[in-house]
Amino acid sequence: MAENEYVPLFETRQVKGPILFRCIAASILLGICLIVMYIIRYFSIGGKAERWTWIGLFLSELWFSFYWLLTTVCRWNAVIRIPFIHRLSQRFGKELPGIDIFVCTADPLLEPPSMVVNTVLSMMAYDYPPEKLSVYLSDDGGSNLTFYAMLEAANFSKTWLPFCKKFKVEPMSPEAYFRTASEPLNVEEWPSVKRLYEEMKMRIETTTKLNQIPQHVYKQHKGFREWNFVTSKHDHQTILQILIDGRDTNAVDIEGNPLPTLVYLAREKRPQYHHHFKAGAMNALIRISSRISNAPIILNVDCDMYSNNSESIKYSLCIFMDEEKGDEFGYVQFPQSFDNLTKNDIYGCSFRVIQKLEVKGLDANGGPCFIGTGCFHRREALCGKKYEKNFRFDLKKLNNTKVNERASLLEEICKVLASCTFEHNTTWRKEMGLIYGFPVEDIVTGLSVQCRGWKSVFLDPERDGFFGVAPITLLQLLVQHKRWTEGHLQVFLSKYCPLLYGYKKIPLNLRLAYCAYNLWAANCLATLYYVVVPCLCLLKGIKLFPKI
Ligand SMILES: O=c1ccn([C@@H]2O[C@H](COP(=O)(O)OP(=O)(O)O[C@H]3O[C@H](CO)[C@@H](O)[C@H](O)[C@H]3O)[C@@H](O)[C@H]2O)c(=O)[nH]1
Numbered sequence: 001m002a003e004n005e006y007v008p009l010f011e012t013r014q015v016k017g018p019i020l021f022r023c024i025a026a027s028i029l030l031g032i033c034l035i036v037m038y039i040i041r042y043f044s045i046g047g048k049a050e051r052w053t054w055i056g057l058f059l060s061e062l063w064f065s066f067y068w069l070l071t072t073v074c075r076w077n078a079v080i081r082i083p084f085i086h087r088l089s090q091r092f093g094k095e096l097p098g099i100d101i102f103v104c105t106a107d108p109l110l111e112p113p114s115m116v117v118n119t120v121l122s123m124m125a126y127d128y129p130p131e132k133l134s135v136y137l138s139d140d141g142g143s144n145l146t147f148y149a150m151l152e153a154a155n156f157s158k159t160w161l162p163f164c165k166k167f168k169v170e171p172m173s174p175e176a177y178f179r180t181a182s183e184p185l186n187v188e189e190w191p192s193v194k195r196l197y198e199e200m201k202m203r204i205e206t207t208t209k210l211n212q213i214p215q216h217v218y219k220q221h222k223g224f225r226e227w228n229f230v231t232s233k234h235d236h237q238t239i240l241q242i243l244i245d246g247r248d249t250n251a252v253d254i255e256g257n258p259l260p261t262l263v264y265l266a267r268e269k270r271p272q273y274h275h276h277f278k279a280g281a282m283n284a285l286i287r288i289s290s291r292i293s294n295a296p297i298i299l300n301v302d303c304d305m306y307s308n309n310s311e312s313i314k315y316s317l318c319i320f321m322d323e324e325k326g327d328e329f330g331y332v333q334f335p336q337s338f339d340n341l342t343k344n345d346i347y348g349c350s351f352r353v354i355q356k357l358e359v360k361g362l363d364a365n366g367g368p369c370f371i372g373t374g375c376f377h378r379r380e381a382l383c384g385k386k387y388e389k390n391f392r393f394d395l396k397k398l399n400n401t402k403v404n405e406r407a408s409l410l411e412e413i414c415k416v417l418a419s420c421t422f423e424h425n426t427t428w429r430k431e432m433g434l435i436y437g438f439p440v441e442d443i444v445t446g447l448s449v450q451c452r453g454w455k456s457v458f459l460d461p462e463r464d465g466f467f468g469v470a471p472i473t474l475l476q477l478l479v480q481h482k483r484w485t486e487g488h489l490q491v492f493l494s495k496y497c498p499l500l501y502g503y504k505k506i507p508l509n510l511r512l513a514y515c516a517y518n519l520w521a522a523n524c525l526a527t528l529y530y531v532v533v534p535c536l537c538l539l540k541g542i543k544l545f546p547k548i
């Protein structure tokens with residue numbers, strides 16, 4: 001291909017049917033206007049009680065109209081992105097950047113180590129050069145059970161990764177794969193790999209149940225000794241173990257191919273210092289990974305979210321590496337899909353409207369929010385760099401920083417980076433890394449990246465990129481919704497309110513779209529009024545509608 005002949009790595013297409021949508025929206029707008037006119041016209045009819053009910057209903061309706069306007073603005077334009085991965089391979093061949101993958105876990109009881117192991121294995125099994133992949137697990141539970149499970153994962157990966165490569169296994173989580181795939185006829189390895197997996201799972205589950213590491217295992221790895229100094233999960237030193245050192249020529253799978261780097265981290269926790277939940281964990285990971293592998297692209301996932309599509313990394317690189325537009329993008333967000341939904345999804349846990357409709361609208365208006373998981377970040381954008389128009393990133397070059405310290409020395413050096421006091425008097429938490437202080441730290445962080453001038457992209461390939469676990473009982477759902485709505489409202493009332501914070505930084509449409517989420521909780525007032533008051537009026541015999 002000639003040098004000057006630019007062939008894009010992705011294409012942006014308008015979502016079909018905008019005219020139909022706009023006609024419907026226009027008709028709704030007309031309806032709203034007629035209702036408002038009607039209400040104003042009959043305003044002074046009836047007695048005092050009627051009038052006040054009318055005013056209340058009128059205000060609720062105004063609120064609903066306003067909220068409808070916010071969502072319509074967000075949906076007005078919608079785009080989808082189509083990456084061309086064959087062009088990526090053609091153009092860059094093996095010259096691809098490094099990828100650091102962060103997995104966060106917090107509690108071995110709520111997030112069983114056997115599940116975390118599956119997530120980690122699925123991340124290691126991407127169809128990507130293993131020497132360029134590094135997987136970091138942050139364990140905020142500081143649990144030796146999770147650490148043990150990771151050791152098992154490191155060991156099993158030697159069988160699992162070649163198996164995945166050979167048979168193009170998808171999903172790459174062994175649990176999900178063996179649950180969904182039927183046994184192929186002429187694959188000898190299948191039963192033996194399955195057996196190995198089941199034995200490993202059994203060992204992990206037994207250890208978790210007994211809450212004790214068997215003595216012979218304890219002696220196998222120096223890492224376990226760290227727990228001699230752990231008082232509780234809220235009070236311990238940094239534990240950092242490089243379980244697979246990708247630079248080590250002996251770190252190979254059963255077929256002799258290199259393995260991805262695998263690192264276990266339990267950052268320091270002390271009762272007198274706030275740990276800032278997942279945002280704190282992510283920031284520690286960003287610093288530690290910058291010292292160990294320093295990949296220019298970071299993928300982060302929750303520990304319950306396994307990879308379902310082995311090409312996701314390449315899809316996201318099609319965005320970041322596109323010669324013309326790639327440098328504009330700060331992050332690439334995949335949807336959060338779930339594989340535990342009940343048949344009718346009666347509580348709407350899958351967020352279909354948001355994920356299948358609204359995010360595409362956000363994308364057309366400057367970029368989707370960062371939703372905390374399944375997101376590829378440009379490290380520099382996440383670490384506070386402002387977008388500069390003509391600045392070109394050479395992602396391939398950025399990756400050539402192999403450190404040469406021994407693994408054990410590197411572990412010691414990095415421990416400081418995850419200490420409780422490291423961030424004091426620095427710009428971490430404000431300008432660098434994830435922002436603290438909100439239950440929805442991801443939303444604020446995404447907003448601040450966008451306000452530094454970066455755009456973002458939503459990618460939803462035909463085969464889902466990731467599968468996670470959705471809350472499916474009413475109670476779980478209410479807890480999650482309460483946290484999210486509260487968090488969003490908090491953002492709206494803080495200095496990060498998109499209307500002000502994003503002023504002159506991001507398009508008005510995008511700011512309004514953010515507000516639709518931020519004001520989610522505020523809807524409850526109008527809704528409550530609307531469902532309660534008319535019923536009371538009916539009981540009391542107060543006439544709500546004028547006779548015409
Ligand atoms: O102190 C903590 C608390 C949580 N987590 C991890 O954070 C992730 C998300 O927490 P979870 O309790 O599962 O929250 P969800 O409501 O399921 O999370 C959604 O909403 C969050 C807030 O918007 C985002 O951060 C998540 O990525 C998104 O999946 C999990 O992997 C946890 O292990 C930590 O690492 N440290």
Ligand SMILES: [Mn+2]
Binds near residue numbers: 302304469
């Ligand atoms: Mn979750």
